Amino acid sequence: MLTDVVAPPATAAWRAGDPPGRRRWLDLRGPLPLQAGGALPGARLAYETWGSLNPKRDNAILVLHALTGDSHVSGAGGPGHPTAGWWDGLVGPGRAVDTNHWFVVAPNALGGCQGSTGPASAAPDGKPWGSRFPFLTLNDLARAENDLADHLGVDAWAAVIGGSLGGMRALEWTLCQPDRVRALLLLACTAASSAEQIGWCSAQVRAIEADPNWRGGDYHHAAPGHGPHAGLGLARRIAHLTYRSPAELNGRFGRIPQPGENPWQGGRYSIESYLDHQAAKLVGRFDAGSYVTLTKAMADYDAGRGRGGVAAALASVRARTLVAGVAGDRLFPLVQQQELADGIPAAGPLRVLGSPYGHDGFLIETGQLGPIVGELLSR
Structure with missing residues (x-):
């Protein structure tokens, strides 16, 4: 049974005593089977939402954070959220992802530490998971979030958006659940982690x-x-x-x-x-x-695993897709986004954000990113 927890659980994955802020919690349905074998029992996701799901249930957007991000995409800082949302310039009333129109959902990744089950959380024996916490893949993270979509009544996401690790998670989402993703925005990410x-x-x-x-x-x-x-x-x-x-x-x-x-x-x-x-x-x-x-989950990522290779996996993407990278990104260089744009049917040309900041440009250059998001959502 899916349980929506409004008050912070006693075994919260962030530090005890932290206020919940805008977070809500969802207990996943039973143990989560893991791609590497075994299962994770008693898993819980923290998430935040903005806007409202419309009667047709076709205006939901899933926003996925990067490595050390969290669910607080938009809004001011305050109790529970020491800083403003990490994409506050992009998501919110009147912004590119206008929460007056779109129902925006942002989960904290499974394995994280801002409310979702991770190594600091209590295992079934009441003690922290610690070294016993299992190896997770991005496939596991996407399948956990599938329960969240069910709980919120989202049959299909109008769009799934993510950058860096969040972009890799977004790609995995549409490969795992092709019927639940209508549009896809991949930012500063890759289909498979390189040796470097x-x-x-x-x-x-x-x-x-x-x-x-x-x-x-x-x-x-x-x-x-x-x-x-x-x-x-x-x-x-x-x-x-x-x-x-x-x-x-x-x-x-x-x-x-x-x-x-x-x-x-x-x-x-x-x-x-x-x-x-x-x-x-x-x-x-x-x-x-x-x-x-x-x-480790980021290093492990290979979209082609079990799908006939990266080229075959990308060719199977049915969602309307835009791909963008950042000039001067040395962590996820543009050649990797070019592979995504070339390999995904009808993705169109690669969009390039000009930025002096390198990889972090996908978080900073919201003025350039806004029109790209607008193009995706208006198509």
Whole structure:
């Protein structure tokens, strides 16, 4: 039975005591069978919605977040949501995804740490899953969200939209459930992780696992401040260098020392201070176990697995599709989005966002992205 929980559960996957904000919770129907074998019992998804489902039930849009995102796509910060929505410039009343017209749904990915079941959540024995949490694939995440569509009464999504890991999840959604996706927007993502992307992911996972406070993944009972924060911070530093472009980093920081610090005397360059800041922000809001779980799922992704290869999988996509990438993206280079645009029938030409920011441009350049979204939704 699907249960919609309005109040935060006692075993919430984010830190105990955090207010729920706009989140709601859904208990999945029975154990979730996993692609790698076995099943995940007692799984729960956190999600948020904006707008209303119309009587025809044909105005629902699914928005899928990237690696360290969450369900808070739109709206101001406040209790339960320290910052404004991560796509607030794109989703909301009067914006490209106009919530006065569209019913927008954003789940926190299974395996995450912002309300959905993940390694920090309680297993059936009442103890945190920790190292016992199973390996997840993006196929597992999409199938879990299928229960959410059923619960909300959405027979088919008018569109599924995602960038980066969210774009890979969006592609998997339409491959898993072709009859439930009418339109698809794939941003700054790939149909299969490359050797380099697997390598970047591996370096980040190894950084976390090398932290003595990782404790093999069973650190959730440690006293506050004694988790694998150093390893998670290092992983974030590695990742953030792939999120931004060399031109932007050189333009912003160059070789300038951090004010008041001398690198010859143990001080930092400004770029080091910036990376330290990004690391501290993530450590303050994200669970290392979830980071490992979702990073491994991203590295593992291959849309062609079990479908006759990537080309055959892309050729099977029936949803109206637009593909966009970011100029200068060194994490998901444009050649990968070109493969998507070329391989998906009637996807049309690849759209390119001009941006000095690199990969993060898909989050920042909402002014350029708005017309692309508008084209998809008006076709």
